Amino acid sequence: MIVAVSSSVIKHGLRSLRHGGLPLFFAVVMSALGLFSMTAFGTLLWNFRTLSSAVSESVAAVAFLDLDVDGAGAQEVRARIQLLPGVDRCTVMTPDEVLVRARRGLRGGAALEGAGLQMPWVVEVIPRVTLQDSPEARAALVTAIGGVAGVDEVAHPGGELARVDALLRLMYGAGGFLAVLIALVVVVVVSNAVRLMVLVRKDEIAIQKLVGASDAFVAAPLMLTGIAQGIGGALLGLLALGVAHSSLARVVGVALSGTMGALAFEPLPPWVLALVVVGGGVLGVVGAGLSVWRLLREGRP
Amino acid sequence: MAPLVAAFFRGGVAPCDTGPVIELFHVGKVYPDGERPALVDVNLCIAKGEFVVLAGPSGAGKSTLLRLLFCAEQASSGQVHLLGKNLARLRHSDVARVRRTIGVVFQDFKLLPELTVFDNVALALEVQGRRRDDITRRVLSVLKEVGLAHKTHQPATALSGGEQQRVAIARALVVEPAVLLCDEPTGNLDAERAQEVLELLMTAHVRGTTVIVATHDPALLAAGRRRVVVLAGGRVVHDAPAFAEPPSLRTLRDGWAA
Numbered sequence: 001m002i003v004a005v006s007s008s009v010i011k012h013g014l015r016s017l018r019h020g021g022l023p024l025f026f027a028v029v030m031s032a033l034g035l036f037s038m039t040a041f042g043t044l045l046w047n048f049r050t051l052s053s054a055v056s057e058s059v060a061a062v063a064f065l066d067l068d069v070d071g072a073g074a075q076e077v078r079a080r081i082q083l084l085p086g087v088d089r090c091t092v093m094t095p096d097e098v099l100v101r102a103r104r105g106l107r108g109g110a111a112l113e114g115a116g117l118q119m120p121w122v123v124e125v126i127p128r129v130t131l132q133d134s135p136e137a138r139a140a141l142v143t144a145i146g147g148v149a150g151v152d153e154v155a156h157p158g159g160e161l162a163r164v165d166a167l168l169r170l171m172y173g174a175g176g177f178l179a180v181l182i183a184l185v186v187v188v189v190v191s192n193a194v195r196l197m198v199l200v201r202k203d204e205i206a207i208q209k210l211v212g213a214s215d216a217f218v219a220a221p222l223m224l225t226g227i228a229q230g231i232g233g234a235l236l237g238l239l240a241l242g243v244a245h246s247s248l249a250r251v252v253g254v255a256l257s258g259t260m261g262a263l264a265f266e267p268l269p270p271w272v273l274a275l276v277v278v279g280g281g282v283l284g285v286v287g288a289g290l291s292v293w294r295l296l297r298e299g300r301p
Numbered sequence: 302m303a304p305l306v307a308a309f310f311r312g313g314v315a316p317c318d319t320g321p322v323i324e325l326f327h328v329g330k331v332y333p334d335g336e337r338p339a340l341v342d343v344n345l346c347i348a349k350g351e352f353v354v355l356a357g358p359s360g361a362g363k364s365t366l367l368r369l370l371f372c373a374e375q376a377s378s379g380q381v382h383l384l385g386k387n388l389a390r391l392r393h394s395d396v397a398r399v400r401r402t403i404g405v406v407f408q409d410f411k412l413l414p415e416l417t418v419f420d421n422v423a424l425a426l427e428v429q430g431r432r433r434d435d436i437t438r439r440v441l442s443v444l445k446e447v448g449l450a451h452k453t454h455q456p457a458t459a460l461s462g463g464e465q466q467r468v469a470i471a472r473a474l475v476v477e478p479a480v481l482l483c484d485e486p487t488g489n490l491d492a493e494r495a496q497e498v499l500e501l502l503m504t505a506h507v508r509g510t511t512v513i514v515a516t517h518d519p520a521l522l523a524a525g526r527r528r529v530v531v532l533a534g535g536r537v538v539h540d541a542p543a544f545a546e547p548p549s550l551r552t553l554r555d556g557w558a559a
Contacts, residue, residue, distance in 0.1 A: 008427040015415075207411050210371070211472065212401035213428035214394070 031233020226288020234280025
């Protein structure tokens with residue numbers, strides 16, 4: 001009996017889709033646009049997250065040594081810093097290397113030319129990755145490095161990391177808001193498309209009920225069209241995302257490779273894409289369910 | 302005192318000798334936007350296997366009475382019992398189950414134009430979750446009975462009015478209903494096609510189906526001796542059993558004029 005009913009439901013559902021016309025097309029396109037926007041933002045967020053993680057992992061604390069510390073003294077200070085907990089690795093930079101880095105940071109370093117500055121030896125400290133996530137641990141490490149004999153001053157771009165963290169949180173919030181907004185839009189669009197289908201098929205539904213169709217028999221094909229709209233929209237949106245990504249990935253990848261080394265503009269992982277398709281289906285069910293609920297609530301034909 | 306007995310003593314209900322299939326007790330129906338009631342204190346008892354003609358002018362309440370019977374409307378007052386069930390007490394989910402036990406035929410056929418003849422008839426079995434081979438067997442059998450076996454795969458809209466009505470009757474009969482309700486089944490047909498439809502209804506009746514036909518077609522009223530219930534202004538003004546004389550012209554005229 002279940003097989004017989006299922007085949008009837010699929011048959012009537014397919015007929016609904018065939019006769020869906022403009023509302024169905026509109027619903028699929030709108031769903032695709034919405035889910036494309038959502039996944040495009042998701043792709044940006046995903047890559048920004050990867051980027052910020054890479055940045056924070058590579059950000060070093062810089063210990064400027066006293067001016068009277070020479071190369072051998074710098075190596076001793078490096079060895080002492082290396083023993084501190086939370087330190088991953090340390091490298092010593094000569095005053096000339098420091099000057100080159102300073103010029104680069106000042107976009108050519110015209111201000112440094114001929115100033116006769118004496119640069120100190122520097123120890124660059126890369127903290128352990130676990131420290132990146134904790135501002136308190138970072139601050140404690142900076143204090144500990146500053147307490148090592150021979151260290152004049154410690155610089156660590158904790159503020160920049162905090163700003164990146166805040167930006168990432170803001171993007172997560174915006175992404176969540178966008179996801180809820182788009183989900184609502186998809187639900188409303190699918191619901192209205194199914195509502196129009198119900199109006200178009202009003203006589204057919206009345207005849208089905210007249211010959212004894214249960215609510216489930218009437219509702220199932222409509223729910224099926226809702227699922228089809230949601231999944232269709234999601235697949236169309238992902239197709240558009242794929243096209244957009246393949247067009248942009250090379251350009252963005254080249255831009256990133258100049259500054260960020262091996263980083264590339266990655267697509268969303270397959271499990272997220274699968275989740276989008278399933279989510280599209282769920283939104284379709286919710287949208288269709290709203291219209292079907294209204295139809296059945298209206299009572300007997 | 303049982304409602305049926307009470308109603309009988311008020312003189313409104315003909316006694317049911319072979320067990321009632323349909324019972325109406327003081328049924329009234331008022332539409333929210335109606336100027337006057339569609340049905341007023343209607344008492345009726347229809348026994349198993351009866352062929353009842355509901356006669357009366359337009360607006361007499363014939364269609365409303367049928368709509369109460371197939372649960373498209375609920376009575377404003379009184380009780381409607383169909384196959385022993387009080388329709389007012391049916392749960393929403395039970396309405397579909399009750400409808401599967403009755404067949405309904407309309408003046409405008411109510412076929413799905415984009416479906417074939419076969420699919421239109423099969424719909425009544427599909428909603429019941431019947432197996433495909435069972436559906437095919439029964440649909441082909443009933444289409445043969447109504448003389449449309451050669452038009453099985455034609456779209457319903459490609460048929461003449463008489464043929465479409467025969468498809469509608471086939472759809473009603475394919476579920477082997479206990480009760481067949483027909484609302485002006487010959488209203489859109491010429492005399493010859495109307496006669497064909499009448500013969501199909503008679504065949505169903507002979508097989509034991511209780512048939513109720515709402516009509517103002519004189520041919521249906523005149524054909525044979527059968528129970529005729531005349532409605533006028535929502536009231537039963539004449540109820541003669543099958544063995545009695547058909548209603549007089551005066552009765553019908555008075556009913557029409559009411």
